[in-house]
Amino acid sequence: MIHYIRGTLRERFDAKYVVDQESGCWLWQGSCDGCGYGTIGITTAKNGRAHRIAWLLYRGEIPTGQNILHRCDVRCCVNPDHLFMGTQADNILDMIAKDRDRHLSGEENGRAKLTIAQVKEIKASIEPGTSLALRFNVTPGMIGHIRHGRSWKEI
Secondary structure (H helix, E strand, O other), X not given: OOOOOOOOHHHHHHOOEEEOOOOOOEEEOOOEOOOXXXXXXXXXXXXXXXXXXXXXXXXXXXXXXXXXXXXXXXXXXXXXXXXXXXXXXXXXXXXXXXXXXXXXXXXXOXXXXXXXXXXXXXXXXXXXXXXXXXXXXXOHHHHHHHHOOOOOOOO
């Protein structure tokens, strides 16, 4: 099946964000990748990150080896005034300067499926790992990691 992209890239881009009046962020309303960055179809077979496309459309080319970074730290923001160009080293320094280099563990991690209370219950249980996995909607491997101290070490 052939899929067609309708409209110019600029037209499709401009139709996919809303402006947050308070922050000035242009919040991407289209699809996002697993990291929270907006994506947009460049061709029928290729997507690009929306903030990079914003730079291309409003600022120009992105030299090889350059990243497009967010001043506002809102991953779905595509406002060119909130973006700046830098190397990967600049990106890391920016992350450290903004105290975003912490590795969140346990319930602080937004991807956590379990609570501290559930982990304590798993560690105390003699129930088979497969039964616990079904009950807590995780894999049997995760139950093993918890029981053997490879995950949730702090509990």
